[in-house]
Amino acid sequence: MTQKPIPIPDEISGPFFDGTRDGRLMLQHCFACDGWSFPVRERCPHCFAAPLQWRAASGKGTLYTFAIMHQVMNPGFAGATPYNVCQIDLAEGVRMISNVVGVPNADLRIGMDLEVMFDDVGDNVRVPKFRAVAGEKP
Numbered sequence: 001m002t003q004k005p006i007p008i009p010d011e012i013s014g015p016f017f018d019g020t021r022d023g024r025l026m027l028q029h030c031f032a033c034d035g036w037s038f039p040v041r042e043r044c045p046h047c048f049a050a051p052l053q054w055r056a057a058s059g060k061g062t063l064y065t066f067a068i069m070h071q072v073m074n075p076g077f078a079g080a081t082p083y084n085v086c087q088i089d090l091a092e093g094v095r096m097i098s099n100v101v102g103v104p105n106a107d108l109r110i111g112m113d114l115e116v117m118f119d120d121v122g123d124n125v126r127v128p129k130f131r132a133v134a135g136e137k138p
């Protein structure tokens with residue numbers, strides 16, 4: 001069976017994946033304008049300052065939107081369909097693409113409260129995924 005692709009951390013994304021391995025969602029923060037940014041980049045998208053600093057995010061967010069994938073675009077996902085691809089608005093003000101786990105696709109709701117968890121995908125890499133906050137009515 002073909003495996004799902006595993007992210008390969010590089011010089012720029014390394015601190016992000018170091019964080020996920022340790023159970024922390026790391027985002028880049030700009031001391032010049034107090035802005036957060038994601039995805040990983042070399043300069044602040046708000047004021048173009050550099051370098052950005054890595055800080056642990058709260059891991060809290062809400063579901064902005066989602067799609068349900070039925071088509072197998074990569075053979076590694078053949079056993080996973082249908083699966084959700086979600087955009088999550090993090091409390092820090094950035095939007096992240098991920099999956100919501102532990103919630104049936106039919107019960108996903110825009111605006112639902114989510115919190116990060118980390119999924120071990122192999123090769124010593126963990127990726128952030130999101131689950132409903134305890135008490136959230138799906």
Ligand SMILES: [Zn+2]
Pocket residue numbers: 030031032033034035044045046047048049
């Ligand atoms: Zn900035």
